[in-house]
Amino acid sequence: MPIALLKFPTDLLREVFKLCDPFELYLSKYSKRTQKSIKSGGTKNWKLQFCGGNIIVASVDGLHYNFGITENPDDYFKTQNAAGYGNYMSIEFGDSFDVFFYLIDTYRIRVVESLGIALGSFEQFSKEARELIEINIEIEEVHIGSNPEVKKIDKLMPLTNKMHVNQNFECLKKFPPKFRLKLDKFPKNILIASSFLFTIDQLLECTCVRIELWGSLLSNQDMDVLPKKEEDKIISESSLASNL
Numbered sequence: 001m002p003i004a005l006l007k008f009p010t011d012l013l014r015e016v017f018k019l020c021d022p023f024e025l026y027l028s029k030y031s032k033r034t035q036k037s038i039k040s041g042g043t044k045n046w047k048l049q050f051c052g053g054n055i056i057v058a059s060v061d062g063l064h065y066n067f068g069i070t071e072n073p074d075d076y077f078k079t080q081n082a083a084g085y086g087n088y089m090s091i092e093f094g095d096s097f098d099v100f101f102y103l104i105d106t107y108r109i110r111v112v113e114s115l116g117i118a119l120g121s122f123e124q125f126s127k128e129a130r131e132l133i134e135i136n137i138e139i140e141e142v143h144i145g146s147n148p149e150v151k152k153i154d155k156l157m158p159l160t161n162k163m164h165v166n167q168n169f170e171c172l173k174k175f176p177p178k179f180r181l182k183l184d185k186f187p188k189n190i191l192i193a194s195s196f197l198f199t200i201d202q203l204l205e206c207t208c209v210r211i212e213l214w215g216s217l218l219s220n221q222d223m224d225v226l227p228k229k230e231e232d233k234i235i236s237e238s239s240l241a242s243n244l
Helices: 010-017 022-030 032-039 096-106 122-134 153-162 200-205 220-224
Strands: 047-050 055-060 063-070 079-082 086-092 111-117 138-144 164-171 189-192 210-213 234-236
Touching: 022 032, 022 063, 022 086, 022 096, 047 096, 055 096, 063 096, 096 122, 111 122, 122 153, 138 153, 153 164
Parallel strands: 047 111, 063 086, 111 138, 138 164, 164 189, 189 210, 210 234
Antiparallel strands: 047 055, 055 063, 079 086
């Protein structure tokens, strides 16, 4: 016999929702009262992974819940254990960036585990970055891909610099000539694939634990001017060193 959950007192309903997984809570979008009860429960320790494509991953206690966007109404809300994905649910077609922020809002997410800048337009990514900055979301890892869809990297970087990235930052995209990468906040690890413009002064500014530079033009003589502590955290194509 079905249980009329929405007839439960609000406090009890909130406790019930704390036991639900991301797939079960996703269906709350069709009930304003249910959404209100979920949101009033405070922030969750859940995290999201998103790269601009049609897959968004919610990480919960070591488990991954994959939301896959589909255009086929017959597949809406079907769940399965898909090869390569694990827990997988098909959801109604829409803008994946809108779905990403819907999940952040509904699940009261405070941490994005992985944010990929690879699939989508500059306008979408710049809007995404501004919204993440505005709601003060912590981001553990940002990965900027090298594929042609990633454009205007020189305009994206200032926005990325304002985001709260605290673990890893990777950029595989080539910077335009004369562009100087400036970071005001340093995550623990940085990887720059197109680092030929990276200077000694920039290295001295870095407070990260490890920085990996590909295509670096820094010579051994350049490295000699660095304090030993700074030199030990740098890995380049021509110079390998241990982590701090």
